[in-house]
Amino acid sequence: MVFPQRTTAARAPRTDGLRHAAGGRGTRSGPWPVVVLSVLIAAFSLLPLAYVVVMTGNAGWDTIEKLVFRPRVGELLLNTVGLVVVTVPICVVLGVAGAWLVERTRLRGHRVWSVLLAAPLAIPAFVNSYAWVSEVPSLGGLFGGVLISTLSYFPLVYIPVAAVLSRMDPALEQSGSSLGLGPWKVFFRVVLPQLRLATAGGALLVSLHLLAEYGAFAMIQFDTFTTAIYDQFRSTFNGAAANMLASVLVLFCLLLLLGESKTRGNARYARVGSGVQANPPRLAMGWLEIPGQVGLAALTALALGVPLFHVFRWLILGGPAIWTGSDLANALLQTLGYGLAGALATTVLAFPLAFLVIRHPGPVTKLLEGANYISSSMPGIVVALALVTITIHNVPAVYQTAVVLVAAYALLFMPRALVNLRAGLAQAPKELDEAAQALGKPPLVAFLRVTLRLTAPAAAGGAALVFLGIVNELTATLLLAPNGTNTLATEFWSLSSEINYTGAAPYALLMIVLSAPMTYLLFAQSKKAAGQ
Numbered sequence: 001m002v003f004p005q006r007t008t009a010a011r012a013p014r015t016d017g018l019r020h021a022a023g024g025r026g027t028r029s030g031p032w033p034v035v036v037l038s039v040l041i042a043a044f045s046l047l048p049l050a051y052v053v054v055m056t057g058n059a060g061w062d063t064i065e066k067l068v069f070r071p072r073v074g075e076l077l078l079n080t081v082g083l084v085v086v087t088v089p090i091c092v093v094l095g096v097a098g099a100w101l102v103e104r105t106r107l108r109g110h111r112v113w114s115v116l117l118a119a120p121l122a123i124p125a126f127v128n129s130y131a132w133v134s135e136v137p138s139l140g141g142l143f144g145g146v147l148i149s150t151l152s153y154f155p156l157v158y159i160p161v162a163a164v165l166s167r168m169d170p171a172l173e174q175s176g177s178s179l180g181l182g183p184w185k186v187f188f189r190v191v192l193p194q195l196r197l198a199t200a201g202g203a204l205l206v207s208l209h210l211l212a213e214y215g216a217f218a219m220i221q222f223d224t225f226t227t228a229i230y231d232q233f234r235s236t237f238n239g240a241a242a243n244m245l246a247s248v249l250v251l252f253c254l255l256l257l258l259g260e261s262k263t264r265g266n267a268r269y270a271r272v273g274s275g276v277q278a279n280p281p282r283l284a285m286g287w288l289e290i291p292g293q294v295g296l297a298a299l300t301a302l303a304l305g306v307p308l309f310h311v312f313r314w315l316i317l318g319g320p321a322i323w324t325g326s327d328l329a330n331a332l333l334q335t336l337g338y339g340l341a342g343a344l345a346t347t348v349l350a351f352p353l354a355f356l357v358i359r360h361p362g363p364v365t366k367l368l369e370g371a372n373y374i375s376s377s378m379p380g381i382v383v384a385l386a387l388v389t390i391t392i393h394n395v396p397a398v399y400q401t402a403v404v405l406v407a408a409y410a411l412l413f414m415p416r417a418l419v420n421l422r423a424g425l426a427q428a429p430k431e432l433d434e435a436a437q438a439l440g441k442p443p444l445v446a447f448l449r450v451t452l453r454l455t456a457p458a459a460a461g462g463a464a465l466v467f468l469g470i471v472n473e474l475t476a477t478l479l480l481a482p483n484g485t486n487t488l489a490t491e492f493w494s495l496s497s498e499i500n501y502t503g504a505a506p507y508a509l510l511m512i513v514l515s516a517p518m519t520y521l522l523f524a525q526s527k528k529a530a531g532q
Contacts, residue, residue: 030355030356030359030360030365034352034355034356035356037352038352038353038356038365038368039368041349041352041353041368041372042353042367042368042369042371042372043371044407044411045371045372045374045375045376045411045414046371046374046375047375047386047387047390047411048375048378048382048383048386048387048411049250049374049375049378051385051386051389051390052243052246052247052250052382052386055243055246055247055389056243056244056247059243059244063244064244067241067244067245068244068247068248072228073245073248075223076223076224076225076228076245077225077248079142079145079222079223079224080210080211080224080225080252082142083142083145083146083149083210083222083224084207084210084211086142086146087145087146087149087150087153087206087210088203088206088207088210090146090150090154091150091153091154091156091157091202091203091206092157092199092202092203094150094154094157094158094299095154095155095156095157095158095161095199095202096157096158096161096192096195096199097295098113098117098154098158098162098296098299099117099158099161099162099165100165100187100191101113101292101296102114102117102162103162103165103166103280104165104280104281104282104283105282105283105284105285105292106282106283106284106285107285107289107292107293107296108289108293109293113296113300114162115520115523116296116300116304117155117158117162117296117299117300118155118158118159118519118520118522118523119155119303119304119516119519120151120152120154120155120303120304121155121156121159121515121519121522122512122515122516122518122519123152123303123304123307123308123512123515124152124215124472124474124489124511124512124515125148125149125152125153125209125213125215125216126213126214126215126216126219126474126489126492126493126496127307127311127492127508127511127512128148128151128152128216128303128306128307129148129215129216129217129219129220130219130307130310130492130496130501130504130508131306131307131308131309131310131311132144132147132148132220132306132307133219133220134310134313134314134501135306135310139220140220140221140222141220141222142222144220144222145216145217145220145222145224148216148217148220149206149209149210149213149216151302151303152209152216152303153205153206153209153210154206154299154303156202156205156206156209157198157199157202157203157205157206158202159202159522159523160198160199160201160202161195161198161199161202163198164194164195164197164198165191165195165280166280167280168191168194168280170280170281172190172191172194173186173190173191173280175190176189176190183283204256204257207256208253208256208377210224211224211225211226211249211252211253211256211379212226212378212379212380212381212475213226214226214227214230214380214381214474214475215474215475215489215493218230219496219497225245225248225249225252226249226379226381226475228245229242229245229246229249229381229382229385230381230475230478230479232245233381233385233479242385243385246381246382246385249378249379249382250378250382253377253378253379254374256377257373257374257377308512311505311508311509311512312505312509314501314502314504314505315502315505315506315509317502318502318503318505318506322502322503322505322506323506327486327491328491328506328507328510330486331486331487331488331490331491331507332488332510334485334486334487335470335471335487335488335489335510335514338402338405338406338409338470338477338487339467339470339471339514340467341402341406342406342409342410342413342466342467342470343417343463343464343466343467343470344463345406345407345409345410346409346410346413346414346416346417346463346466347417347421347459347462347463347466349410349414349417350372350414350417350418350421350462351421351459353365353368353369353372353418354418354421354422354424354425355425356368357369357422358422358425358426359425359430369418372414372415372418373415375411375412375414376411376412376413376414376415379475380408380412380473380474380475380476381475381476381479383408383411383412383476384408384475384476384478384479384480385479387404387407387408387480388479388480391404400480400481400482400483401482402482402485404480405476405477405480405481405482405485408476408480409466409469409470409473409476412469412473412476413465413466413469413470414466416462416465416466416469417459417462417463417465417466418462419462420458420459420461420462420465421455421458421459421462423458424454424455424456424457424458424459425451425455425458427454427458428450428451428454428455430451432450432451432454433446433447433450433451434446436449436450461521464517464518464521465518465521465522467518468514468515468518468519468522471488471489471511471514471515472489472511472515473489474489474490474493477489477490478490478493488507488510488511488514489507489511491504491507492504492507492508492511495507
């Protein structure tokens, strides 16, 4: 009686392996068509990095020395490093303080403030710059860059930190208090370390946005690597000089990614134990209520009030005439077209990778997934330069076509779709798919009718976030768009560069209107992840 039981137990893993294979004639590493697709997509994602490495290697040391080690690069490096070093800490302080006020205190109107602090993400940084230049025409230099980028990007820290604060186990703080720590010591010694992952992730996002941003800094004539690369390419078509600057910029990005991974550490943040976690308590504000309200009002007025005031001011000054041109409708339609096409293509491309990561996890799938994050961390202008060079030399027929532009959008924004699909697939039990196959459905039909339907909401959320990125994308669109293409962002940039602020206002308003629902979706997703 013992031996049959042992035999059955020994065969159990093999049966499980066959179940994996039933998903599509594959191996334990996944169905081979999905594996092949994932490898091809990961290889495609690494094209910009390979381009930078090859171009740098082909240039030779003499050219590198001549183009990199010069005063102009030193000036750009000083500006870019100064921007990151000053802006990121300010964004961290504002994001953490704002999140603590709305999630952990009895501040009046905290629900309204929680939405208002996330809302600046709906305003593109170059629209923010346009408004501040309208308010202060002499704005420029490092101060101007720090002001605009802080007001545009601090929600990238606020949103993840607020999500963590709202679900943090209060037992940790109660333990600190029972050991005699005061409220401030509890915050710095217990709460703040628990926010390290969210804060480091938000700081990395702010840093990468600072490296990638072009329009906001070009408008106030503050030179960074990205503005210099674009100007170099547009003014002289000097590929070698632009490529060398791109190499330095990519090196900067990789250093930031490495620094963020070191900051994560190996600490455990998950709650372990029986019972249900209590809701975190809210502290009474007392005399701090007034400074808290004034601070949040000032931050909201600067980040939301100034841009919205000047957009509507220019709209009123322009009158009805600025809405009658056919260019506006054309730009809106093209933006919607590229946004929808890019969101659909990116989501479809992300699906095989997300499937492998969830259903067949392992070191190889992690590497394939990581390739997409490296590519998306690069500034849009580097991705655009890579695609320009590759298409001109290898497939000139597609140079400056919609196909290349959509491919650039997929490279830049695939992680937005990948993260959402990964979460959706994790919540779709593979046993349901197997049950459908056991009832006679072919693997592909079972997948389409079970797994794909369960994943649809997550896929839609990811596609919406990709759409938001495409609507506000500027540099890759400027370099790669086919002749005659006019999106809201490029038309706004063209008119505002000509100091036609009244003509640019409708484009700015439409970008904000299109971005607002997606920003709220991002905010709602963070709340949902926190169990609210």
